[in-house]
Amino acid sequence: MTEFGLIEYVAKLFGDVDRQEWEAIGDDCTVLPIGGGEVLVMTTDMLQEDVHFLRSATSARELGRKSLAVNLSDVAAMGVKPVAALLSLALPVELTDEWAKEFVDGFHSLAAEYGVALVGGDTTSSKSVVSINVVAIGRGRAEQVKRRSAAKVGDFICVAAQLGGSALGLKDILSGKINSEYAALHRNPMAQIAEGEWFGGRSEVHAMMDLSDGLASDLCHILKLSKCGAEIEIDSIPAVEGDVEVAVCGGEDYKLLFTVEHSAFEVLAREFEQTFHAPIYKIGRIVASEEPRINWLKDGNEIDIEWRGFSHF
């Protein structure tokens, strides 16, 4: 069973339970209107030792920080400010107190930076691996929320950072180069948390999500839910080390992917640069299409490549 097969099975099974006001699964977060024009958004991620991390190749502090970062990235991708988190930890009995303390120190360092309160959790022992589950909650105005279904034909497709660094880092770690620059980036992803909230305030930004499985895979989620296709100019992709395939297929970048009303792009890019001292990269555009298909272009001509994203399952 693949990860997506299971999700579809669950979604179908729960078709008989009234969702009340909760939005359907499909975005980075679920959305709950709470009155007064406000919403809560909520996401959860599980990190399992030997699948998401090797204990020998990451410090406890880095792991604590990353566990929260990947969840705050999902909240930010909805255009909303993260406000709270819940942390569940299963810790092998042979782990030292020091390891556990360093883990929560790392988690806390990022939480404190963004004013994210720890509002609940669970700790238990484990007879095998470290298991971590984090829930992140955001709160904001209903009109801030960016959904994957909101892309419009003609929109520019943009990313807000260079891509592929984390995947290069994973390669380095797996080949033993655990102290390389990219290995450090893989362990310490810089999620675009303030940037996400900023885009939430811009109505010309239509669809948004964070890149966790690679552009080739993640963009398809937007295309499916927005019922359209995409053209991507591969030379426009801001690839770390110029490695476009890694930038497109590599996972865990935790950078924002979004679509923008094309006539508003120049102003948005200028004001983003003024605020964050970094550029937005325009990599393609949304096109009408029966299928949620990406056409990869080089110098405006379609090229025949089959790029796929990354899956933890």
Next chain:
Amino acid sequence: MTEFGLIEYVAKLFGDVDRQEWEAIGDDCTVLPIGGGEVLVMTTDMLQEDVHFLRSATSARELGRKSLAVNLSDVAAMGVKPVAALLSLALPVELTDEWAKEFVDGFHSLAAEYGVALVGGDTTSSKSVVSINVVAIGRGRAEQVKRRSAAKVGDFICVAAQLGGSALGLKDILSGKINSEYAALHRNPMAQIAEGEWFGGRSEVHAMMDLSDGLASDLCHILKLSKCGAEIEIDSIPAVEGDVEVAVCGGEDYKLLFTVEHSAFEVLAREFEQTFHAPIYKIGRIVASEEPRINWLKDGNEIDIEWRGFSHF
């Protein structure tokens, strides 16, 4: 490091992060006012294979149902109706599709019974054990919420069901009698979900929580937060098979423990019986005390026993 040592370390560390309107950790759930006189309550529990369950001694369906039951029990213990859940699953690659489907079937069966929507989750693979994390969310009126800190001197201490059955079942399972009546009860705890919401509507019910670690341990949480002591008449404890020590020290009963304004007890008990066709058991009373201490009484006389609850850490 014990479970409680880590929780205290985390609580201290997060002292510098503004909790906004979220209530402090200490109850079964955290509480968030959302305007219009309403609150959300939220809880999370992690279940780790070989610590919380043996895959060889439980069916996937039972495990799915229990994973949700223990969380709905926490929501009900706040006096609030559960409305939504999030499910994270790490599944070993050798597990069959059938196992995963049966797990979610079990989870769904309980969710559908109580109208609990699945609003989010995560699935991933595991190179070792099954790890499960569930979040349950309740929604209700602010005045319904029952807190551990609300017990008053003179209150009767009550439970709403017989105790100890789950612990007897665990003993059976560990000794190989996996098909005994109590073993089935251990795998299929009947959390008092409707009862919890009903008590939420009764202002004469002061403090409430669910029994997950045993009366001896759990009652102390109420005593600490309510700054009082307790006298328990051991012959009044509704112990399964008459085994009072198991009823007091055994974990995972998931039954409600609560304190009641003593003058209102008779009416409450009668109306509960009319509604649920089951009795409330009065087992003792809240007394003034500098220390959060339980005095165990037999025929009104203090007896010298040292009973402790159950810990998964």
